Every structure is written in structure tokens, then in C-alpha cells.
Amino acid sequence: MNDERKDGSAVATDGAREYLTFTLGDEEYGIDILKVQEIRGYDAVTKIANSPAFIKGVINMRGVIVPIIDMRLKFNLGQVEYNEFTVVIILNIDSRIVGLVVDGVSDVIALAGDRIRPAPEFGALLDTAYIDGLATLDDRMIIMVDIARLMTSQEMGLVEQVHEAVA
Amino acid sequence: MTIDMSQFYQVFFEEAGENLATMEGLLLELDVDAPDLETLNAIFRAAHSMKGGAGTFGFNDMARVTHVLETLLDRLRKQELAPTVEMVDAFLQAGDVLKSQLAAHQEGTEYEAPRVAEVCAHLEVLASLDDTSGEGLASPVRDTGVRESLEGGGWRIEFRPADIGRRDGLELQGLFDALGELGTIEGTVPSDLDGAREMDVCVWRLFGDVGRGAVEEIFAFICEPNQVSLAAIQPDESSLSAEPDESDDDGYGFFMGAPGSEFALDQELDGFGLFGGSPGMDQVVELANQDRLDRDLGYGFFDASPGFPEPNGEARRESPAQTVAAQPKRSVDAGGSRATAAPKRAIAADTSIRVSVEKVDQLINLVGELVITHAMLAESATVLDPALHERIFGGLSNLERNSRDLQQAVMSIRMMPISFVFNRFPRVVRDTAASLGKKVLLRLVGEDTELDKGLIERMADPLNHLVRNSIDHGIEQPEARRAAGKPEQGEITLRASHRGGSVVVEVSDDGAGLNREKLLAKAAKQGIPMPDNPSDKEVWALIFHAGFSTAERVTDISGRGVGMDVVRRNIEDMNGRVEIESSPGRGTHITIRLPLTLAILDGLSVRMGEEIFILPLTVIQESIQPKPEQFKSVVGKGRVALVNGEYLPMVSLRDVFNSGGPETRPEDGILVIVDTNEGRAAVLVDELVAQHQVVIKSLETNYRKVDGVSGATIMGDGRVALILDVDALVRLNRRATRGSVRPIQFSVTGDPNDE
Numbered sequence: 001m002n003d004e005r006k007d008g009s010a011v012a013t014d015g016a017r018e019y020l021t022f023t024l025g026d027e028e029y030g031i032d033i034l035k036v037q038e039i040r041g042y043d044a045v046t047k048i049a050n051s052p053a054f055i056k057g058v059i060n061m062r063g064v065i066v067p068i069i070d071m072r073l074k075f076n077l078g079q080v081e082y083n084e085f086t087v088v089i090i091l092n093i094d095s096r097i098v099g100l101v102v103d104g105v106s107d108v109i110a111l112a113g114d115r116i117r118p119a120p121e122f123g124a125l126l127d128t129a130y131i132d133g134l135a136t137l138d139d140r141m142i143i144m145v146d147i148a149r150l151m152t153s154q155e156m157g158l159v160e161q162v163h164e165a166v167a
Numbered sequence: 168m169t170i171d172m173s174q175f176y177q178v179f180f181e182e183a184g185e186n187l188a189t190m191e192g193l194l195l196e197l198d199v200d201a202p203d204l205e206t207l208n209a210i211f212r213a214a215h216s217m218k219g220g221a222g223t224f225g226f227n228d229m230a231r232v233t234h235v236l237e238t239l240l241d242r243l244r245k246q247e248l249a250p251t252v253e254m255v256d257a258f259l260q261a262g263d264v265l266k267s268q269l270a271a272h273q274e275g276t277e278y279e280a281p282r283v284a285e286v287c288a289h290l291e292v293l294a295s296l297d298d299t300s301g302e303g304l305a306s307p308v309r310d311t312g313v314r315e316s317l318e319g320g321g322w323r324i325e326f327r328p329a330d331i332g333r334r335d336g337l338e339l340q341g342l343f344d345a346l347g348e349l350g351t352i353e354g355t356v357p358s359d360l361d362g363a364r365e366m367d368v369c370v371w372r373l374f375g376d377v378g379r380g381a382v383e384e385i386f387a388f389i390c391e392p393n394q395v396s397l398a399a400i401q402p403d404e405s406s407l408s409a410e411p412d413e414s415d416d417d418g419y420g421f422f423m424g425a426p427g428s429e430f431a432l433d434q435e436l437d438g439f440g441l442f443g444g445s446p447g448m449d450q451v452v453e454l455a456n457q458d459r460l461d462r463d464l465g466y467g468f469f470d471a472s473p474g475f476p477e478p479n480g481e482a483r484r485e486s487p488a489q490t491v492a493a494q495p496k497r498s499v500d501a502g503g504s505r506a507t508a509a510p511k512r513a514i515a516a517d518t519s520i521r522v523s524v525e526k527v528d529q530l531i532n533l534v535g536e537l538v539i540t541h542a543m544l545a546e547s548a549t550v551l552d553p554a555l556h557e558r559i560f561g562g563l564s565n566l567e568r569n570s571r572d573l574q575q576a577v578m579s580i581r582m583m584p585i586s587f588v589f590n591r592f593p594r595v596v597r598d599t600a601a602s603l604g605k606k607v608l609l610r611l612v613g614e615d616t617e618l619d620k621g622l623i624e625r626m627a628d629p630l631n632h633l634v635r636n637s638i639d640h641g642i643e644q645p646e647a648r649r650a651a652g653k654p655e656q657g658e659i660t661l662r663a664s665h666r667g668g669s670v671v672v673e674v675s676d677d678g679a680g681l682n683r684e685k686l687l688a689k690a691a692k693q694g695i696p697m698p699d700n701p702s703d704k705e706v707w708a709l710i711f712h713a714g715f716s717t718a719e720r721v722t723d724i725s726g727r728g729v730g731m732d733v734v735r736r737n738i739e740d741m742n743g744r745v746e747i748e749s750s751p752g753r754g755t756h757i758t759i760r761l762p763l764t765l766a767i768l769d770g771l772s773v774r775m776g777e778e779i780f781i782l783p784l785t786v787i788q789e790s791i792q793p794k795p796e797q798f799k800s801v802v803g804k805g806r807v808a809l810v811n812g813e814y815l816p817m818v819s820l821r822d823v824f825n826s827g828g829p830e831t832r833p834e835d836g837i838l839v840i841v842d843t844n845e846g847r848a849a850v851l852v853d854e855l856v857a858q859h860q861v862v863i864k865s866l867e868t869n870y871r872k873v874d875g876v877s878g879a880t881i882m883g884d885g886r887v888a889l890i891l892d893v894d895a896l897v898r899l900n901r902r903a904t905r906g907s908v909r910p911i912q913f914s915v916t917g918d919p920n921d922e
Contacts, residue, residue: 046887047778048866048873049824058870060881063536067870097869158870 016110021142022089022102025077028140029102030109031147035091039105042086052157056101066090067158070101074156093148098158109142111135116144129153179220180273181521183229186213187269188590191262195593199250207244210258214240217265228277229268235287236261239294254293259594260286323398324371346373524620527580534574535767535862535881541570542883578767581621585663585672586614588627592634592661599638606645606656607638616663618670618763622741626672626761629734633674633757634659636731641678641755651752653677669785670763675756681707681749707747711735711844739844739894742768742783742877760785768880770861772888773839773852775820781861781880781890782850786841790855795834808838808849815840815849818900820891823875841893848897863890875899 019030045057045068054073058065068088072080082101089100116133130150135142151158190213193206214237221229236258242248264278264286271278324346346352352373545563553560589611600607642648642657649655662673686709690697695712698705710731738745743761762768762785770781797809798817807814819833831853838849861880866873866889877892 044886046879046889048870048889049875051873058866058879058887060885060887063532063539063864063881065864065866065869065879065881065887 016112018108018110019142019144020089020105021107021109021137022087022100022105024072024075024102027075027077028106028142029071030111030135030142030144031089031091033108035093035147037090037092037097040088040090040099041084042082042088042101055157059099061090061097061099064097066097066099068099068101069156069158072101072103091147091151093151096151096158098151109137111137111144119143176224176272178521179224179226180269183217183220183265183269186217187262187266189213191259191594192590194255194258194262195597197250197255199252199255202243202250204244204246207240207250211237211240211244226268226272228283229265229272232261232265232268232283232287235290235294239290242294248294248296257286257289257293261290324373325396325398343371346371522580524581527577530577531581532862534570534577537570538574538862539881539883539885541566543885546883578619578763579617581619582617582763583620583623584614585616585618585623585626585670586611587623588630589614589661589663591627592630595631595634596638596659599635600642603639604644605638605642607642608656608658610658610660612660612662613664616665616670618663618761622670622761625737625741626759629737629759630661630672630674632731632734634661637674637676637678637755641676641680643679647679665763666760670761672759672761673756674759675754677754680751680753680755681710681747682751686710703749704747705846707749710747711745735844742785744785744842768861768863768890769858770880770890771839771858772856772882773820773837773850774854774856775824775852779856779882779886779888780820780852781859781888782839782841782893783877783890784858786843786893788840788842788847790837790839793834793836793838795832797838798833808851810838810840810847810849813847815847816897816900817849817851818893818896819851820896821851823896823899843894843897845894845897848893848900850891850893850896861888861890 018033020033020036021028021030023029040061043059045059047057048055048067051057054070056068056070058067060066070080071077085104087102087105089102089105091098091100116135118133119131130146130153132144132146135144150156190210193210193213197203197206197210214233218230218233218237221227221233239248239254240258243250243254248254260282264280264283267280268278268283343352352371541563545567548556548559548563551559592611593609596607596609637659638657642659643651643653645655648657657676657678659674659676662671662675664671664673683703683706686706687697687701690706690709690712693712695709697709711734712732735745738759738761741761743759746758746760747755748758749755762783768781769784771784771787772779772781774780791810793808798806799809799814800806806817806819808817809815817833817838833851836851836853837855838851839855840847840849859882861882863878864880866876866879873889875892875895876889877895878890879887880890882888
């Protein structure tokens with residue numbers, strides 16, 4: 001999967017790639033569908049002590065302990081409500097399994113690479129390193145997220161960082 | 168024509184490793200003054216197997232060393248030379264060299280050190296010493312390279328070059344060479360086409376430890392199997408053309424003629440235990456059995472009937488003398504190179520399979536899931552009426568029993584006897600004691616105690632430290648011991664046993680014991696805070712402090728002050744505990760308590776607010792229902808609990824984990840007294856729920872390490888419960904009371920789990 005990411009531009013210009021889109025508050029996001037393992041409902045979580053608020057805790061997914069991240073809390077978006085429509089997207093990134101809580105999954109779309117425009121700089125407001133670009137689909141703007149990079153980033157604290165191991 | 172051998176490398180590495188370990192163990196067992204022939208034979212076989220393997224796989228450096236080793240061993244086991252301590256040392260060194268070579272090959276490099284040549288030269292010198300028999304058999308090592316594989320028989324290969332379309336002399340030469348790679352080949356290659364046509368049948372003899380399959384494989388590339396006739400050459404037939412062997416009689420003929428040997432051959436292989444009582448008998452039987460076994464394993468086609476060896480003996484006597492026969496013969500063992508070191512072992516090897524640990528772990532995981540699934544089912548079934556749904560309940564209880572049995576059976580796959588670690592210690596003790604000029608006897612007790620393979624591997628280092636420490640610091644010099652009225656030879660005991668659900672490994676010595684005053688003085692010097700009147704236990708625990716060493720001088724064995732703290736950390740990483748008892752002049756006794764396995768933990772589930780946590784049973788000392796007056800505070804903040812006259816730091820899970828929720832009165836909860844590496848502590852929880860065996864899951868697989876938590880498990884209801892790490896909890900608690908802990912970070916808005 002990583003390899004695809006590296007030469008992603010070449011692949012994207014040749015043919016369309018598929019993305020899973022989901023909503024967070026009023027915004028719509030798209031992620032590489034190949035990173036998605038499954039989609040499930042929100043279950044009770046076991047909280048993890050002293051972890052950032054957006055890490056809801058861990059769940060048991062068929063014997064595997066999976067951390068659950070609420071993207072709405074992470075991006076400070078919308079109402080954080082848990083109901084029967086709350087959806088968890090289970091991602092498999094470099095064989096690490098992570099669950100994302102989102103407001104809802106909307107669609108699977110195919111997008112050619114040239115339809116993804118680079119996102120404008122937002123300055124210090126937002127780290128655009130995790131945003132691949134913006135795409136337009138039926139007048140909707142979809143924010144394309146480099147989910148693998150985001151999830152392994154230091155900011156998320158999901159992966160033990162080297163400097164932390166030293167400290 | 169070469170066959171790609173690399174796929175078999177791993178097998179060779181494992182086997183060679185085992186052989187090296189066997190050899191070392193036997194060498195240490197060997198009593199130089201009264202060498203046991205069987206032990207010598209076993210050592211020889213180990214070396215021989217390694218040589219065979221190394222040669223086959225093209226690890227020529229190893230083959231060279233084993234070869235020299237084997238030469239000397241062979242003379243020893245034929246009693247041409249008497250073993251000396253020097254030889255044993257040389258063997259051990261050669262073993263070390265081989266280990267390094269093996270390790271290098273495993274990494275795909277080659278071990279090169281002047282040591283190799285030194286060790287080989289030393290062995291050669293030892294091997295060429297005057298022998299007792301005076302037969303002048305002193306083996307010139309250079310010759311043996313060619314001849315070595317001649318013993319033990321081989322194959323008579325007959326084929327018609329015309330049949331298989333190999334008429335070209337060059338091609339035949341290629342075939343000849345390919346076979347030559349397997350062993351020593353004799354025969355002629357027809358040099359020209361015409362000659363080949365005339366010579367209808369081509370007969371080659373291939374000597375050495377070669378399986379039929381290997382020969383067939385080579386021919387398989389060029390012709391149909393039925394076009395080649397392969398006939399086995401029996402060991403002695405080979406000597407017809409190869410070597411005379413007077414020396415052989417002492418090994419071979421000797422036991423055939425011995426009284427009872429026929430009986431011995433009729434016995435099943437495990438039968439020789441019966442002969443334990445009769446002097447000399449077991450040797451005979453053992454040899455006979457071994458001979459038979461070796462042949463069975465090596466060729467599988469030998470007639471093992473008791474009468475069989477006799478014609479061989481005759482054949483041998485008739486055999487013409489041969490000048491090349493410098494190498495003492497080993498016909499008995501030739502076939503045995505495929506077998507593992509000892510006859511008994513070989514049988515075990517036949518009935519066991521090598522499975523990668525990954526597969527076993529996967530199995531353990533799956534069984535863990537099964538147990539959890541059962542627990543979930545059982546919980547759902549509690550709402551049913553037992554009278555109405557009798558069959559469901561019956562089925563559930565069956566399922567429970569079966570899955571528990573299955574779990575146990577699967578866990579037992581990972582279990583290995585602790586002798587795997589213990590076996591290295593005779594060597595460690597021997598070397599360490601020798602370098603310090605001390606006399607130490609090592610006693611091993613309970614080597615059969617089984618524990619998880621993962622634990623066994625991780626036990627090696629800590630135990631090594633402890634044993635070396637005991638020799639260095641514990642056992643006194645012989646003079647000092649005599650002065651103290653103790654035998655000159657110190658004693659170190661390694662004992663393993665099962666106690667309750669855990670494994671206890673003890674290291675005890677009868678040395679000087681720990682010196683309380685010295686430890687305290689050292690503690691004061693290093694600024695380690697100690698209570699005014701410390702208990703012995705507290706004083707002994709000092710040696711686990713990082714950088715704490717009481718050795719007056721730093722030796723290469725111990726005294727650098729790293730070590731004991733590492734020992735302790737290693738053991739705690741395995742969810743184990745270390746305890747020290749010591750009395751001056753009487754010795755020190757270190758007890759290590761370990762869980763049976765890394766995969767399952769005996770734990771107590773406790774409730775704190777909405778969350779369930781697991782406390783490992785090994786750390787729990789007691790739990791009490793506290794009274795309000797037991798709670799005190801220090802400078803308004805740090806809370807302590809008065810338990811049995813002792814003030815223990817109190818750890819509230821709620822504070823440490825910032826888990827929020829309504830504050831409850833401490834006296835409504837339960838105090839669990841736990842043993843941490845900083846002494847005892849009281850953990851305040853809301854409720855004790857139940858005792859479980861839990862399957863340990865790592866949080867780090869998909870998340871990261873969490874402070875205060877050593878892992879997670881899945882409860883019967885499918886929820887995740889965190890397993891607490893009390894040592895880290897106490898640390899966290901201290902930070903929390905200092906107020907340096909991060910502010911509450913749990914968001915509780917709208918989370919149904921918070922309600």
C-alpha cells in the first residue's frame with residue numbers, strides 16, 4: 001500500500017482511484033479505500049488513562065485490541081454525539097489497526113488524480129501536511145486526507161515516537 | 168550439478184546448535200579420571216553430526232574445525248588416548264569457535280579469527296600425542312580430509328552409459344563430479360565415446376554418508392530410475408577396497424563377542440535401563456543398541472539381526488591393508504551422522520516436529536478467543552431458565568470443559584523444561600570458578616520443571632548474572648572457607664519447582680552471605696535514603712539499585728554495579744518477582760517467582776468507577792476493608808494508609824488515571840496491598856470483582872505503551888480490561904501527588920459510557 005502511495009501520482013493520472021468519503025460535522029472527507037478494513041457501529045470503549053481526549057479508548061474487535069479515535073474531537077468539528085448512526089471506520093495502516101469515529105460514511109467515489117487540487121495554505125491554523133488536496137464532486141467539496149500519514153504522525157500519539165522512547 | 172541447499176540451512180543451524188549444546192554438556196559431565204565410554208561416544212557423535220552437516224552445506228570452516236575435533240575425540244573414544252583436563256578445555260574452546268562460526272553463518276558471513284587456527288593447532292597437537300596402544304595410528308590430519316567419508320559404506324552404482332544417453336565422456340565426468348560432491352567416489356569415467364560404447368556397464372562406488380535419495384536425485388535429472396541400479400555397500404565392504412581396520416575390533420568385535428550382547432540386540436532400544444545393575448553390561452548393551460540404531464537410522468536397509476555383524480567381521484579381517492588408512496575407523500558411527508547425539512534422543516526426534524513459534528502463538532490466540540467466546544455465550548445464557556434450556560446449559564458446560572482442556576493442551580506446546588537454561592551453567596560455573604581460583608560445585612535440582620519457552624529464553628541472562636555473582640561475591644576463596652570451617656568447595660544450587668500457579672527458580676550458595684554493614688555504608692555513601700532501622704529485606708533490596716556494587720574491585724565477572732538492577736528489571740518484565748534471603752557466613756538465597764507463561768495471567772479483576780482493571784495475582788499480598796481512621800494524609804496531599812502498623816503509600820486509581828467520576832469515600836472501597844519494587848503500597852479500588860485467568864494482549868500492537876498498564880485483556884462480556892502495572896502505578900501516583908501530572912484529559916461530553 002505504501003508503494004502505491006509513493007508513486008501515487010502516476011497511478012492517479014492513469015486511472016481513477018477509489019476513495020471512501022465520510023462526514024465530520026458539515027465537512028466531507030475522503031480517504032484511500034485501500035486503507036479501510038471495515039466499517040462498524042460504535043461500541044462501548046475501555047478508556048485509556050492519561051490519553052488525549054480524541055482517543056476514546058480501546059475496543060475488542062474479534063480478539064484484537066483496537067484504539068478508537070474520534071475525528072470530530074481531533075478536528076474540533078461539530079457536535080460530538082454518539083447514537084446508533086455513529087460509525088467507526090476500521091483502518092489498517094501498515095498492519096496497525098485503528099478505528100475512526102465519524103458522523104457517517106457517505107459514499108465510495110472514484111476520482112482521477114487530476115481532479116484533486118492542491119489545498120491552499122492555511123498558515124499556522126491547520127497543518128496541511130496531512131491533506132492531499134481538495135476535490136469537487138457534485139458541488140460538494142471533499143477534503144482528501146492522507147490518512148496513513150495522519151495516523152502515524154506524532155501529533156496523534158498513536159505510534160510510539162522515537163524521541164519519546166528516549167525520554 | 169549442485170542442489171540448492173540454502174533452504175535447508177535453518178535446519179542445519181538448529182541441529183548444529185543442539186549438537187553443540189549436547190557436546191558441551193557432555194564434556195562438562197565427563198570425568199577425566201574415569202571417562203565413560205558412552206559419554207565419549209556421544210560427544211563424538213555430536214561432533215560427527217556437525218561435521219557431516221557442515222560439509223553437506225558447504226560450511227567448510229566449520230567442517231574443518233569439527234574434523235580436527237573429531238580426530239582427537241575418535242582416539243579418545245577408542246581409548247587410544249586418555250582424556251585430560253587440557254583436552255576438555257580444548258574441546259570447549261573448539262565448541263566456542265564453532266558457536267561463533269555458526270552464528271556468523273546464520274548472519275551470512277564467515278567467522279574469521281586467529282583463534283580458529285590456534286584452537287585447531289592445539290587440538291592437532293593433542294591428537295598426535297603418543298597413544299597408549301603404540302600402533303602408530305597418530306593421525307596426520309591432512310590425509311583424513313579425503314578419506315573421512317570412506318567409513319560406513321556407501322552405494323554401488325551401476326548403469327549403462329548408453330541407456331541414459333550419456334555417451335560423452337565429458338558429461339559422464341560431470342555426473343561423476345556431482346556424485347563426488349556427495350561423498351567419495353571411486354570408479355572410472357570412460358574417456359572417449361568409443362570406449363563408452365564398448366564398456367556396457369559403468370560401475371561406480373560412492374562412499375560416505377549419502378542417502379539413497381540424494382543419489383537418485385542426481386540421476387533423476389538425466390534418466391529413469393530403473394536405468395540405474397543402486398546397491399548398498401555395507402560398511403565393511405567398503406573397507407575391502409578402502410581400509411584395514413584392526414582398531415575397529417575394539418569397538419565392534421568387542422561387544423559382539425561379549426556375553427549377553429545378543430540379548431542386548433534383541434532388546435528394544437529403551438530396554439537398556441534394565442541392565443543398570445550389571446557392571447560393564449550397560450556399556451555393552453548401549454554400544455550394541457547404538458550400533459543397531461545408527462545403522463537403522465543411517466540406512467534403514469541393514470539387516471539388524473544379531474547374526475549379521477559376524478560375516479562383516481570376517482570380511483574385515485580379510486580386507487587388505489591400505490596405506491591411506493591413517494584415520495582411525497568409525498564404522499559403528501558412520502551411519503549415525505543423521506541421528507542426533509544420543510540414541511535416546513534420536514527416538515525423541517522421530518516423534519517430534521519442529522513448528523515455528525508463530526504458529527503456536529496463533530493457536531494460543533485462537534484458543535484464547537474460544538475461551539472468551541464461551542464466556543460470552545455463558546453470560547448470555549444466564550437469562551435463560553435452566554430447567555427449560557437444560558440442553559443449552561449442558562452443552563455450555565461441555566464447551567467450557569473442552570475449551571479449557573484445549574487451552575491447557577495448547578499452552579503445553581510452548582512449555583519446555585528449564586534444563587534448556589540450566590544446562591549452560593555447568594560451563595559458566597566451571598569457567599567462572601576457574602578464573603577466580605575458587606572451587607565450586609553446581610547442583611541442579613528440578614531441571615524438568617516446565618515453563619513457557621519465551622520465559623526460558625529470557626531467564627538465561629538474569630540467571631547467568633545471579634550465578635556469576637554468587638561465585639564472585641558469594642563463594643569465598645578456598646582458604647577463607649577452610650578458615651570458616653566450611654568445605655573448600657563451595658556449592659551453588661539452582662533449583663526450579665512449580666509452586667501454586669507459578670514457577671519458582673532459586674539460586675542459592677553457601678558462601679559468605681551479604682554484609683549488612685557494608686551495604687548500609689555503601690547506601691549512605693551513594694545517598695540512597697534508608698529508614699533508620701531498616702529490615703534485612705530492605706537492606707538486601709539495595710543490591711538491586713542501579714550502580715550499586717559492593718565488590719571492592721571490578722572484575723570481568725561482576726562488580727560494575729550494572730547487573731542486579733538489570734536482573735530485577737528483566738524478571739519484572741516477565742511479571743516475576745525476586746526475593747533475597749541471606750545470612751552472614753551461611754550464604755545467600757535468591758528466589759525468583761515467575762508466572763507459568765507470558766500469554767496467560769492469573770489476575771484479580773477490580774472495579775473502579777465504571778472501569779474494570781486486572782491486578783496480577785502475583786503482586787497482591789492481601790486486601791482489606793479499611794476503616795476511616797486508617798487513612799492519613801501527609802502535608803495535606805500525599806495520602807497514606809495505616810496497615811498493620813505500617814504506613815503505606817496509597818494509590819487511588821481514580822487519581823492516577825484521572826478517570827473522573829464522583830469521588831467516593833475511601834472507606835467505602837477496598838484496599839489491595841500490593842508488593843512493588845519500591846516496597847508495599849495500598850491500591851484503593853471500589854470493589855473486588857472476581858479472580859480470572861486472563862489472556863494477555865498487547866496494547867502496543869495497535870496503540871502504544873500506556874503508563875501504569877502492562878497490557879490488556881478481553882473480559883467475558885467482550886469488553887477490554889487493562890492489566891495494571893503496580894510498579895508504574897506507584898511512580899505515577901507519586902507524580903500525581905506532586906501535582907506534575909497532566910491535567911484531566913478525558914472529555915466526557917455526550918459519551919454514553921460516562922453515564
